[in-house]
Amino acid sequence: MRRTTRIAGALAGIAVAALALSACNSGSPGDSGTDGATDDAGGDTALWEVATDVQLEGSPTFDAMTDRGKVVIGVKNDQPGLGYEDAASGERSGFDIGIAQWIAASLGFDEDQIEYQTIPSANREQALVNGDIDYYVGTYSITDKRKEQIDFAGPYFITGQGLLVAADNEDINGPDDLEGKIVCSVTGSTPLQRIRDEYNPGDTVEYDTYSQCVEQLKASAVDAITTDEAILAGYVAQDPDALKIAGEPFSEERYGVGLQKGDAALQEHINALFTDGNDVWQALFDENLAPAGISGEQPEVDPTS
Secondary structure, three states, X not given: OOOOOOOOOOOOOOOHHHHOOOOOOOOEOOOOEEOOOEOOOOOOOEOOEEEOOOOOOOOHHHHHHHHHOOEEEXXXXXXXXXXXXXXXXXXXXXXXHHHHHHHHHHOOOOHHHEEEEEOOHHHHHHHHHHOOOOEEOOOOEOOOOHHHOEEEEEEEEEEOEEEEEEOOOOOOOOHHHOOOOEEEEEOOOHHHHHHHHHOOOOEEEEEOOHHHHHHHHHOOOOOEEXXXXXXXXXXXXXXXXXXXXXXXXXXXXEEEEEEEOOOHHHHHHHHHHHHHOXXXXXXHHHHXXXXXXXXXXXXXXXXXX
């Protein structure tokens, strides 16, 4: 399997604006449609079009979308470059938002037919089980435990767990340096559980969002934040004078699209979209993640996800 490589260390020159770029919008490959998005250079070339006359036999999720005339997508809102919501304008941007829009367009839904719901990590499975959302795109690692309750399409991105520390911290260079240290992450995250199970932190603190952990780190209330390096890089790019990534990644995290359990038709549709859409994936990556110093390739879809 092709996999995402390590995040580059030189992030100091990255502007916040580079991470707040809007994801390319509208459309779908395959069926002809309308309102194709412009490319990341601002030209007239559409990345995809909104599909028309879509049929997805055997998908209760697609039937629910069609009945209500819109798609409800669970996302994150505080992860620059991935899933971010501007507090002033309410505009959503990032790689995950682009992936979410691309999927919606392939199902026949334009941007004005998308409703986003910001859902904390700990509540993602339940939101899917309850049918509160149609699918979830938000740094959602595929794990066997989660697959007991839901299904995944993908993976569409691979990263690794890392540590975020203060820029002047010389004591922490990897997870083995966490003895006696306070580590922050979000409730329900796989990185937090890994730190507790496999390493020896002095203590762990959990919040609903990583941005709350960043506030605690800047206030010297915690010593490190742990989550996927793709997420951490966005915060470093926002404030390189205050923050840095410590050491090398120490896990493999495979991001998938969370789906209701048993909706094989929707899972197969999304997997086919990813398989056939390398150019779209690359354009979204180049616009949203490459500016943060991240390098990577589109992973191969795992039909057993």
